[in-house]
Amino acid sequence: MSEAPPHEDDLEAAPDGVAARIRVAGLFGLDPDSPRFLEALTHPSFAHEVSGAVDNQRLEFLGDAVLGLCVSDELFSRDQDAQEGQLTRTRAQVVSTDALAEFARERRIAEAIRFGRGAEQGNLHGSPKVLADAVEALIAAAYLEHGLQAARRICEEVLLCGLRAAGGARDSKSELQERVQALRLAPPTYRVVERLGPAHETEFVVEVVARGVVLGSGRGRSRRAAETAAARAALDLGSWRELATDEMETGSP
DSSP, rough: OOOOOOOOGGGGHHHHHHHHHHHHHHHHHTTTOOOOHHHHOOOHHHHHHSOOOOOSEEEHHHHHHHHHHHHHHHHHHHHHTTOOOHHHHHHHHSSHHHHHHHHHHHHTGGGOOOOHHHHTTTGGGGGHHHHHHHHHHHHHHHHHHHHHHHHHHHHHHHHHHHHHHOOOOOOOOHHHHHHHHTTTTTOOOEEEEEEOGGGGGOOEEEEETTTTEEEEEEESSHHHHHHHHHHHHHHHHOOOOOOHHHHHSSSOO
């Protein structure tokens, strides 16, 4: 007589695993006891061994689409002058398996993934595809549980991580600050001047200011994206150069 497969409750996570899941749930704004959250963290090897468990592959499929939309929207808003080819290349870099795996490593997501006993003996914890699948599944869980705005928040974090990993992205805010401070002036500040659209799809309009001079303005789905767009506009316009003239005329910051 064959032995029945264990039920999910029979493979209770070790204390460290529970703590990791609580931490990862917080990162994605999810309830650590939510069935959908646990599904997002379930590797197929666990589902094969545990009766009643559902793996994360369907969620990964949806998360891939949600991530693509949010990243495309954010890139489109960030750089008004970028052409289709450049946007496509950047998106491909930041949503690649390697980029998503790096995001997962930085957030130690592997510690929360539920693997089967057989898979635990392998090196699946470090597999880029396994890590990327988990990130996309968690994004889908956030989308299904709390809507697009919640998914957009974590997708922006994924984008920033991917841009850092790509190494080719310009940090507009840092670059502008360096140029202004090179003139021996205080760093520029950012202020929200308008909020557009309904609460669940708010778009921010931000101005960047130094010495009372508006250097540029930008729009974005988040305040951070709008600030980056404003800094980019100031750099493209070269408006920060006017501060050098003012400094020479007044002789003080």
